[in-house]
Amino acid sequence: MAAFPKTRTSAQKQESIFERILNYKQFGLIVALILLGLLAKFITPAMYQPASLVAMLRNNSIYAILAIGEMVVILTGGIDISIASTLSLSGVISTTLMTQNPSVPAIVWVIVSLAIGALCGLFNGFLIGKLKMTPMIATLATMYIYRGLAFLISGGVWLFPNKFTEDFTVMSQGSILGIYNITWITIILFLVAGVFLSYTQPGRRIYAVGTNVESAHVSGIKIGNVTVMSYVLCGALSGLAGVLYTANYSICYYGIADGFEMQAIAICVLGGVSLIGGTGRIDGVVIGAVLMSVISYFIGLLPGLSVWQDAIQGAIIIVAVAINIFTERMTIKRILKERGAMI
Amino acid sequence: MNDYILELKDIVKTFDGVTALNGVQFQLKKGEVHALMGENGAGKSTFIKVITGVHQPDSGIMMLDGEKVSFHSTVDSQNLGIAAIYQHVTSFPDLSVTENIFMGQELKTKLGFYRWADMRKKAKEIISNLSDEIDVTKPMRSLSVAQQQLVEIAKALSRDARILIMDEPTASLTKHECEELYKIVDRLRDDGVSIILITHKFEDMYRCASRVTVFRDSEYIGSWDVDKISNAKLIQAMVGRELDQLYPKKTAVIGDVVLKVEHLSKEGYFKDVSFEARKGEILALTGLVGAGRTEVCQTIFGIMQPDSGSVYLDGQKVNIKSPIDALNHGIGLLPEDRQIQGLVYQLPIFQNVSAAVLDNFVQKGLLDNNQEMNKAIQLCEKIQLKAKNIAAPPSALSGGNQQKVVFAKLLNCDLKVLILDEPTKGIDVGAKNSIYEIMNQLATSGYTIIMVSSEMPEVLGMADRIVVMKSGRVSGEFNVKDATQERIMEAMVMKHEEPVELKKEA
Numbered sequence: 001m002a003a004f005p006k007t008r009t010s011a012q013k014q015e016s017i018f019e020r021i022l023n024y025k026q027f028g029l030i031v032a033l034i035l036l037g038l039l040a041k042f043i044t045p046a047m048y049q050p051a052s053l054v055a056m057l058r059n060n061s062i063y064a065i066l067a068i069g070e071m072v073v074i075l076t077g078g079i080d081i082s083i084a085s086t087l088s089l090s091g092v093i094s095t096t097l098m099t100q101n102p103s104v105p106a107i108v109w110v111i112v113s114l115a116i117g118a119l120c121g122l123f124n125g126f127l128i129g130k131l132k133m134t135p136m137i138a139t140l141a142t143m144y145i146y147r148g149l150a151f152l153i154s155g156g157v158w159l160f161p162n163k164f165t166e167d168f169t170v171m172s173q174g175s176i177l178g179i180y181n182i183t184w185i186t187i188i189l190f191l192v193a194g195v196f197l198s199y200t201q202p203g204r205r206i207y208a209v210g211t212n213v214e215s216a217h218v219s220g221i222k223i224g225n226v227t228v229m230s231y232v233l234c235g236a237l238s239g240l241a242g243v244l245y246t247a248n249y250s251i252c253y254y255g256i257a258d259g260f261e262m263q264a265i266a267i268c269v270l271g272g273v274s275l276i277g278g279t280g281r282i283d284g285v286v287i288g289a290v291l292m293s294v295i296s297y298f299i300g301l302l303p304g305l306s307v308w309q310d311a312i313q314g315a316i317i318i319v320a321v322a323i324n325i326f327t328e329r330m331t332i333k334r335i336l337k338e339r340g341a342m343i
Numbered sequence: 344m345n346d347y348i349l350e351l352k353d354i355v356k357t358f359d360g361v362t363a364l365n366g367v368q369f370q371l372k373k374g375e376v377h378a379l380m381g382e383n384g385a386g387k388s389t390f391i392k393v394i395t396g397v398h399q400p401d402s403g404i405m406m407l408d409g410e411k412v413s414f415h416s417t418v419d420s421q422n423l424g425i426a427a428i429y430q431h432v433t434s435f436p437d438l439s440v441t442e443n444i445f446m447g448q449e450l451k452t453k454l455g456f457y458r459w460a461d462m463r464k465k466a467k468e469i470i471s472n473l474s475d476e477i478d479v480t481k482p483m484r485s486l487s488v489a490q491q492q493l494v495e496i497a498k499a500l501s502r503d504a505r506i507l508i509m510d511e512p513t514a515s516l517t518k519h520e521c522e523e524l525y526k527i528v529d530r531l532r533d534d535g536v537s538i539i540l541i542t543h544k545f546e547d548m549y550r551c552a553s554r555v556t557v558f559r560d561s562e563y564i565g566s567w568d569v570d571k572i573s574n575a576k577l578i579q580a581m582v583g584r585e586l587d588q589l590y591p592k593k594t595a596v597i598g599d600v601v602l603k604v605e606h607l608s609k610e611g612y613f614k615d616v617s618f619e620a621r622k623g624e625i626l627a628l629t630g631l632v633g634a635g636r637t638e639v640c641q642t643i644f645g646i647m648q649p650d651s652g653s654v655y656l657d658g659q660k661v662n663i664k665s666p667i668d669a670l671n672h673g674i675g676l677l678p679e680d681r682q683i684q685g686l687v688y689q690l691p692i693f694q695n696v697s698a699a700v701l702d703n704f705v706q707k708g709l710l711d712n713n714q715e716m717n718k719a720i721q722l723c724e725k726i727q728l729k730a731k732n733i734a735a736p737p738s739a740l741s742g743g744n745q746q747k748v749v750f751a752k753l754l755n756c757d758l759k760v761l762i763l764d765e766p767t768k769g770i771d772v773g774a775k776n777s778i779y780e781i782m783n784q785l786a787t788s789g790y791t792i793i794m795v796s797s798e799m800p801e802v803l804g805m806a807d808r809i810v811v812m813k814s815g816r817v818s819g820e821f822n823v824k825d826a827t828q829e830r831i832m833e834a835m836v837m838k839h840e841e842p843v844e845l846k847k848e849a
Contacts, residue, residue, distance in 0.1 A: 199456040201449060204442065211437035218397050218429060219446050220417035278437040333610075 028323055029287045044301040058180040060293035065241045066264035068193045069234035071285050074268055075210045076230045077277025078135035083238040084260040085146035090116040090242030092150045095252040099163040106167045109243050117239015118232050125228030150254040161250035172248035182244050194282040210277030267292050270320045348373045348537050354403035363389040367563040376538045378552035385558040387541050391508050395427045396420040424505035428495045436484035441466040443483050444498045469497045508539045525550050590804025595786040598622030602760050607652030612638040613815035625792045627806030631835050635815040636795045640762045644676040645669040673759035677749055685749040692733040693719035696751045722751040726781050743774020764795045
């Protein structure tokens with residue numbers, strides 16, 4: 001039965017290593033990263049001191065953790081802009097409890113923060129997956145609610161380093177092999193997320209729902225449940241980011257991490273996660289996160305330019321998305337050409 | 344009790360008060376191919392979704408192997424060996440062929456991790472029975488429609504299904520591919536699989552099925568042995584009335600060529616498409632799903648840009664870059680999906696009617712609501728819209744009346760050419776009739792009408808001339824008095840290697 005239309009004669013051909021590199025989805029981002037790295041080598045050599053690099057990774061770990069959660073939600077076709085508020089609520093509650101019970105081991109606060117984050121995510125997921133609210137609206141509302149709760153619980157009080165136990169701060173500030181713990185935790189989370197998204201059923205269901213809801217429905221996938229799960233995961237990661245944040249800076253206040261949700265979304269977009277849902281890979285988000293940190297660090301080191309940091313980051317996002325759209329169109333064109341061979 | 348593997352009795356299903364199935368019956372024997380036929384909207388697709396558990400019936404009994412069953416989701420039906428290949432290929436475009444085949448029955452390690460290498464290997468084995476040109480690692484969206492369908496079949500095969508439901512599987516296949524599919528169906532039946540084959544093509548039924556059941560207007564009409572029912576009787580069962588009653592065709596005075604399309608091409612969609620449409624004429628553009636008809640219309644209307652070729656209007660070459668250009672030149676499009684493209688459900692009917700021509704009602708920079716309303720009332724009378732209040736949104740109207748609102752919207756513009764993409768899709772028989780009346784009336788008053796339609800009786804019943812497309816090319820052109828169902832079907836499925844014979848007629 002080999003008589004079906006031969007439309008993709010090249011399909012079975014092995015690609016050469018060169019072609020595989022060129023076709024690698026994150027190729028453009030890596031080139032950008034290398035170019036930026038070279039530029040930095042000449043203009044701000046200070047960036048290449050090991051201490052600088054390690055500090056850069058430490059300071060950007062929170063963004064990266066938030067971006068993992070945000071990615072999971074975006075893959076389903078949703079969005080969560082309440083993550084920074086979730087971070088603040090979980091940070092405020094667990095840090096306040098920590099100062100009141102300094103003898104309790106820090107792992108307890110990690111669990112508490114995960115639970116608070118998961119609850120916040122569960123509520124988002126309930127609104128979106130079960131009540132069918134628009135993700136942007138639902139999480140806009142909960143963004144205010146969670147931040148408001150953080151304010152109420154903290155009473156607007158700042159917690160300063162003298163209140164922090166060493167057991168607590170070492171979670172982020174300790175280091176192994178010269179790299180901060182918070183960075184190690186981020187790396188582990190990336191690995192776990194990668195395995196989860198590629199090799200487990202719940203992870204693959206997230207992609208399935210994002211790429212075609214209708215198909216998911218007739219395939220018997222419980223779309224509401226997958227949606228709720230994605231927001232719970234995102235919330236839990238944001239909650240974890242809460243304790244890691246306060247532990248990292250030894251400071252806690254309800255207004256922490258203001259605007260971080262946009263940074264997380266920006267990393268996802270830069271890393272090629274489509275806001276329509278269904279496409280995006282963890283390696284893209286890793287590179288997106290690294291690229292974003294290098295950019296901000298690099299600009300921060302330039303004396304006259306640092307005031308331009310936000311504007312430049314915005315411009316870079318536009319360029320990155322433009323490149324994404326361009327490559328996407330090229331792919332579609334190529335597919336049409338191959339189909340055209342049939343006509 | 345009996346030898347039926349699947350039996351459905353008195354199934355009723357309603358959606359928001361609209362009856363989709365009204366007490367239908369179905370009996371499937373083990374190892375038989377049973378054709379399910381009926382017009383579009385007869386309830387076949389809903390019926391399939393009841394069997395597979397996508398929808399739950401309001402009442403009625405479903406028996407599998409003589410035992411009463413009820414499915415809460417497709418997982419339940421899959422577990423009992425029922426697999427369905429839906430009409431519009433329902434795949435996951437961004438996921439790989441492998442993952443599409445294994446969706447819901449992935450191979451996993453004890454710890455629950457996917458065994459990608461094993462899945463790819465097995466997918467390759469299954470797919471190699473059907474085609475050796477499909478790379479199982481490629482995303483589904485990179486395949487052609489026919490290839491995607493093969494993947495769907497592979498998916499069902501991989502599930503060891505006992506009951507296989509195929510919803511118009513041959514709709515987008517060439518004749519040769521159909522033959523291959525028939526062979527697969529034969530092989531499956533010989534292996535003891537029971538198959539429900541939904542089809543519009545008599546050819547499919549005669550070639551594969553031993554029994555046929557007909558639904559019409561959500562009702563069960565009857566079941567027959569295929570060799571004991573005549574064509575005429577079957578058609579009557581499906582349509583339920585005489586053909587000329589359904590299509591009140593009046594031929595208008597046909598004038599000069601208004602729209603001329605020459606060598607229009609768009610890579611991946613259509614190639615070298617040429618045809619003419621005259622004043623007062625209803626030109627049907629037909630072909631199988633995916634033949635490129637909609638894309639040609641969208642190109643004429645400026646939604647898509649052609650790679651080459653030109654469009655002439657009244658002998659003048661026009662360059663249409665956007666829908667606004669098209670409207671300014673007097674070309675209007677009634678889109679296939681009125682729900683998405685035709686109407687704004689939040690706005691009242693009269694504002695929908697004037698949405699495209701608001702400028703006409705602006706006085707001193709402000710919108711004159713009275714004038715807008717009066718024009719809308721006038722147009723709604725012309726098309727005999729049945730609405731209690733045209734200041735209410737169109738969502739409360741029936742499908743047919745919603746379609747009339749879109750007509751009114753088009754008539755509000757100063758148009759010469761109306762392109763109607765599947766104008767009667769998804770509306771009931773009575774409303775269809777009044778849409779046809781409107782088309783007659785418009786043709787008589789001098790409009791040029793291009794009607795895209797997949798329904799053969801509609802094409803034969805309403806058109807003056809028929810252009811058939813196949814795989815992106817024009818494969819035939821007929822004057823309606825020379826056209827027969829067989830000739831059109833032949834042009835629809837003709838293999839493209841054969842030279843295309845274009846019949847030029849005035």
